[in-house]
Amino acid sequence: IKQVVEEYPIYLANSMNPLRLEGQKTVSIELAQQFDWKVPDWIIVPGGNLGNVYALYKGFRMMMDLGLTERMPRLVCAQTHAANPLYRAFMKPGGLAVLENFEPMVAQHTSASAIRIGDPISYNRAREAIIKTNGIVEEATEEEIMEACARGDRTGMFNCPHTGTALAALIKLRERGVIGKNDRTVVISTAHGLKFPDFKVAYHEQTLEDLGTRFKNPPISVKANVGA
Numbered sequence: 001i002k003q004v005v006e007e008y009p010i011y012l013a014n015s016m017n018p019l020r021l022e023g024q025k026t027v028s029i030e031l032a033q034q035f036d037w038k039v040p041d042w043i044i045v046p047g048g049n050l051g052n053v054y055a056l057y058k059g060f061r062m063m064m065d066l067g068l069t070e071r072m073p074r075l076v077c078a079q080t081h082a083a084n085p086l087y088r089a090f091m092k093p094g095g096l097a098v099l100e101n102f103e104p105m106v107a108q109h110t111s112a113s114a115i116r117i118g119d120p121i122s123y124n125r126a127r128e129a130i131i132k133t134n135g136i137v138e139e140a141t142e143e144e145i146m147e148a149c150a151r152g153d154r155t156g157m158f159n160c161p162h163t164g165t166a167l168a169a170l171i172k173l174r175e176r177g178v179i180g181k182n183d184r185t186v187v188i189s190t191a192h193g194l195k196f197p198d199f200k201v202a203y204h205e206q207t208l209e210d211l212g213t214r215f216k217n218p219p220i221s222v223k224a225n226v227g228a
């Protein structure tokens with residue numbers, strides 16, 4: 001990608017571009033503002049290239065330094081099991097404090113395609129964010145992602161598999177008692193389910209092999225006319 005943008009009139013807008021992180025940082029500012037400058041206990045964010053993890057940390061750090069807020073939230077990076085290099089490093093002895101614990105991996109197939117990244121460009125920055133907020137890295141399997149998506153959709157959402165990854169992390173951390181029932185927790189949604197209709201329909205039609213569908217809501221086919 002670096003070579004492409006050097007040779008062609010194409011603008012690099014991914015996580016290598018520091019302006020992207022400045023844009024993502026504004027999420028933390030809007031979030032704090034909407035909570036009347038009361039910082040949540042936990043923020044769970046899907047992690048792929050990991051720039052958003054650092055951007056949220058940077059925003060909350062800036063607000064605390066300016067005296068707008070009084071503390072930092074604990075950050076949770078949620079990764080899919082198919083692409084979880086940060087989670088693997090976190091789970092090793094010494095965790096993220098040991099630089100050598102990080103090893104790039106070849107990402108496997110996952111419905112959460114936007115976070116299907118085995119060698120994230122912002123690993124070191126995300127590592128700093130997790131360490132300095134006493135954060136956590138959690139993972140979710142494909143089945144856990146799909147079940148969390150369907151469970152969330154029952155409340156009126158129509159979320160994407162990346163958001164489902166973060167919701168699955170929330171469910172798992174609640175079940176283990178890491179996140180308390182009275183902890184104010186925010187899950188960052190990074191896309192909309194309308195970008196992934198095949199994934200959504202396949203779950204509810206039960207056409208996904210070897211995956212449970214506890215929260216299925218089978219679609220009803222009707223004729224292609226207004227009356228139907």
